Amino acid sequence: MAVIGTGLIGTSVALAARQEGVTVYLSDRNEHHARTAAALGAGLIARPPEPVDLAVIAVPPSEVGPVLVQQQALGTADCYTDVAAVKHAPEQHFLQHASEPSRYVGGHPMAGSERSGPRAGRADLFRGRAWVLTPSAYSGEAALARGLELLEICGAAPVLMDSRLHDERMALTSHVPHVMASLTAARLVGTPDQVPVLVGRGFLDTTRIARGGSTLWSDILKANAASIAAVLTELQDDLARLVEALMVLAAGDESETALVTVEDLLERGIAGLTGISETGPDTEMLWVTALAEQAALRQRVSEPTVQQ
Amino acid sequence: MAVIGTGLIGTSVALAARQEGVTVYLSDRNEHHARTAAALGAGLIARPPEPVDLAVIAVPPSEVGPVLVQQQALGTADCYTDVAAVKHAPEQHFLQHASEPSRYVGGHPMAGSERSGPRAGRADLFRGRAWVLTPSAYSGEAALARGLELLEICGAAPVLMDSRLHDERMALTSHVPHVMASLTAARLVGTPDQVPVLVGRGFLDTTRIARGGSTLWSDILKANAASIAAVLTELQDDLARLVEALMVLAAGDESETALVTVEDLLERGIAGLTGISETGPDTEMLWVTALAEQAALRQRVSEPTVQQ
Numbered sequence: 001m002a003v004i005g006t007g008l009i010g011t012s013v014a015l016a017a018r019q020e021g022v023t024v025y026l027s028d029r030n031e032h033h034a035r036t037a038a039a040l041g042a043g044l045i046a047r048p049p050e051p052v053d054l055a056v057i058a059v060p061p062s063e064v065g066p067v068l069v070q071q072q073a074l075g076t077a078d079c080y081t082d083v084a085a086v087k088h089a090p091e092q093h094f095l096q097h098a099s100e101p102s103r104y105v106g107g108h109p110m111a112g113s114e115r116s117g118p119r120a121g122r123a124d125l126f127r128g129r130a131w132v133l134t135p136s137a138y139s140g141e142a143a144l145a146r147g148l149e150l151l152e153i154c155g156a157a158p159v160l161m162d163s164r165l166h167d168e169r170m171a172l173t174s175h176v177p178h179v180m181a182s183l184t185a186a187r188l189v190g191t192p193d194q195v196p197v198l199v200g201r202g203f204l205d206t207t208r209i210a211r212g213g214s215t216l217w218s219d220i221l222k223a224n225a226a227s228i229a230a231v232l233t234e235l236q237d238d239l240a241r242l243v244e245a246l247m248v249l250a251a252g253d254e255s256e257t258a259l260v261t262v263e264d265l266l267e268r269g270i271a272g273l274t275g276i277s278e279t280g281p282d283t284e285m286l287w288v289t290a291l292a293e294q295a296a297l298r299q300r301v302s303e304p305t306v307q308q
Numbered sequence: 309m310a311v312i313g314t315g316l317i318g319t320s321v322a323l324a325a326r327q328e329g330v331t332v333y334l335s336d337r338n339e340h341h342a343r344t345a346a347a348l349g350a351g352l353i354a355r356p357p358e359p360v361d362l363a364v365i366a367v368p369p370s371e372v373g374p375v376l377v378q379q380q381a382l383g384t385a386d387c388y389t390d391v392a393a394v395k396h397a398p399e400q401h402f403l404q405h406a407s408e409p410s411r412y413v414g415g416h417p418m419a420g421s422e423r424s425g426p427r428a429g430r431a432d433l434f435r436g437r438a439w440v441l442t443p444s445a446y447s448g449e450a451a452l453a454r455g456l457e458l459l460e461i462c463g464a465a466p467v468l469m470d471s472r473l474h475d476e477r478m479a480l481t482s483h484v485p486h487v488m489a490s491l492t493a494a495r496l497v498g499t500p501d502q503v504p505v506l507v508g509r510g511f512l513d514t515t516r517i518a519r520g521g522s523t524l525w526s527d528i529l530k531a532n533a534a535s536i537a538a539v540l541t542e543l544q545d546d547l548a549r550l551v552e553a554l555m556v557l558a559a560g561d562e563s564e565t566a567l568v569t570v571e572d573l574l575e576r577g578i579a580g581l582t583g584i585s586e587t588g589p590d591t592e593m594l595w596v597t598a599l600a601e602q603a604a605l606r607q608r609v610s611e612p613t614v615q616q
Contacts, residue, residue: 110505110506110507110508111508111509112508112509112510129508130505130506132506159502159505159506161502165502169499169502169503169506170506172495172496172499172503173496173503173506173507173508173511174506174508174510174511176492176495177492177510177511177514177515178510179550179573180488180489180491180492180514181488181514181577182573182574182576182577182578183488183543183546183547183550183573183577184484184485184488184543184577185576185577185578185580185581186546186573186576186577186579186580187480187484187539187542187543187580188480188481188580188581188584189576189579189580191477191480191580194467194469194473194477195477195480195481195584196583196584196585196589197418197438197467197589197594198418198438198440198467198477198478198481198482199418199481199584200418200419200420200437200481200482201419201420202420202482202485202486202516202517203481203482203485204584204586205513205514205516205517206485206488206489206513206514206515206516206517207485207514207577207580207581208510208513208514208586209510209513209514210574210577210578210580210581211578211581214571214574214575214577214578215571217574218567218570218571218574221554221557221570221574222557222567222570225554225555225557225558226554226558228554229551229554229555229558231495232547232550232551232554233551234495235491235492235495235547236544236547236548236551238491238494239491239540239543239544239547240544242487242491242540243537243540243541243544246529246533246534246536246537246540247533247537249529249530249533250533250534250537259526259530262526262529262530263522263523263526265487265490265491265494266490266518266522266525266526266529267522268490268493268494268497269489269490269491269492269493269494269515269518269522270490270493270518270519270522271494271497272493272494272495272496272497272499272515272518273493273496273515273518273519275504276496276503276504276507276511276512277504278512278516281504281505286505
C-alpha cells in the first residue's frame, strides 16, 4: 500500500495497515510529517519499487484530484482511493484527467479528531466506524474490491453512495455542524472576564470541533460550498424567526406566537435527532448491505463503458 | 435543608446533601417526581417541622420568583437560594415581592445533562464544577454563607457575579450554544436515507444538548431573551457574510475575499476557544477568590439598607 499524505487520517490508515502486516510506503510533501509517521511505525518513506495494490490519497479535498492524476501517471498503484471529506469535486477532476478512471473509488471515513498531524494518528481510529465509498459510473470491480479490503483492514464498515449525495449529506452531518461550532466559539473573541469558568460540558462539546485546523476546514467548506450554503440558507430562516420571537419576549410581551416559535425550534431539534444513535452504526448490517450492492455493481461494471 | 423541585438538579443537590448527613425535606408539585427522588435516597417527602437552614428552589426560571416569595411567606427556611440557569428576572421578582430580601442569594451550578428528571440525578453532579452565586445589593451575610455551605456540600466551587452579568455570560456559554445545537439538529428533520450512519463523534457532540427538554429550555430562552437575541444578532451578521462567501465559491469564482471570509470565521472560532480549558475550572483558586469577595461583601452588608 502507498499512503500519500501523512496527516491524522493518512497516518491512522498506515498504522492500521501495518498492524495487519501490510507493507506501507509513505510520502508527504511535508517531509517532517512523513518522518514522524515513519518513526511512529506507519511504514517506510520510499517510492514503491513496483506498483502497489492500493494508493490511499490522504490530502486536503482541493488537492485530491490533481494528486490522484499525478500518482496514476507515475504508476504508483494498481488502484486508488482517497479519504477526503468532500467527494464530488475530486471525483470530477479525476474523471476528466485520469488515464484509467476505472482504477479509482472515492472514500471517506466517518472518523476524525479536532487534533491533526501524524502524532494524532491511531491504528484504531476507524474501528467500528462507517466509511463511505463512492463508486462512480466508471469505477471498476478491482478498485471497489481494494477499497473494501482497506476498510476491512481498518475495522470500518462500508456505506456505498453517490459522490454528490455524500456531499449533500455531509453538509448536514459534518460541515454545517462545524460552521455552527465556529460561529458559537467566535462569539467569545474579546469577551472578557469569567467566561472560562462559566463553560460547562455542553459548551465544550458543542464547540470542540471548532478547534480543528482552519486550513483543512476552509478547504472542505470551499469544496462543498454549494451544499453547505443551501443548508445554511434554510437555517438562516429558522434563526431569523427565532431572533424575532426572542425580541418580542424580551420586550415583555407575553406573545403566544413568539413562545410557540421558540418551542417549535427546540422540538424540531429533538425530532431531528430521533433515530440517531449515540453508539455508532450497526457495522455488521452495513457490511451485508455493501456486499449486496457490490454484487449488483459487479454485474453493471463487468463490461465497463469508459467515456472521457 | 428543603429542596423544592426534584428534577435533575434538585435531586442531585438533595443526594449530595444526604451523603453529607444533612436532613433533606423534598417537595415537588409533580408528586411522582418527589416519590422517585425519595426512593433514590434524596430525602423525606414532608414539610419541615420548623424552618430549615436553607431552602433550595430547583424549579424552572419563570417559576423561581413566585416560588421563592411563596416559600418565604410559608416560613420554610431561614435562607433561600435557587439553581436556575437565568438569574436576573427571578431576582427582580423576588426583590419586588419578598418580605425579607436579605435572606436570598441566587445560584446556578455549571453542571447539567441532556437527561432530566430525578432518575438522572447524581450526588457527584457538581463535583469540581463552578457554581455561580449572585448576591444582590440586598443579600445578607447569612444567605451568602448558606449558599457557600451548599456548594461545599456539593463539592462545587463558587463564582460570585452580578445577576445581570451572569445572564449575559450564560447567553454566550450556554443558551446560544443550545440554540445552535437545535438549529443544527433541526436540519435533519425529514432528511431521509443514510443520515444516521453518516454521523460521527463531531455531530453527536455538537448536537447532544439539543436533546434536552424543550419545556425547560423554552423557559430559559424566554427568561434570558434579550441577552440571547443580542448575541444571535451578531451571529447573524457573521452567518450572512459566510453564506455570501460560500455562494461566490460555489459559483466557481476563485475569490480571494470569499476565501478570506471563510478562513476568518474559522480562525475566530479557534481564537474564541483560547484559554478555555477542557478540564474544568481551578476550583481551589475559585474558592480563594470567592472567600475574599465574601469578606468584602460582609463589610458592605454589615448594615443592610433594604429598600422596597
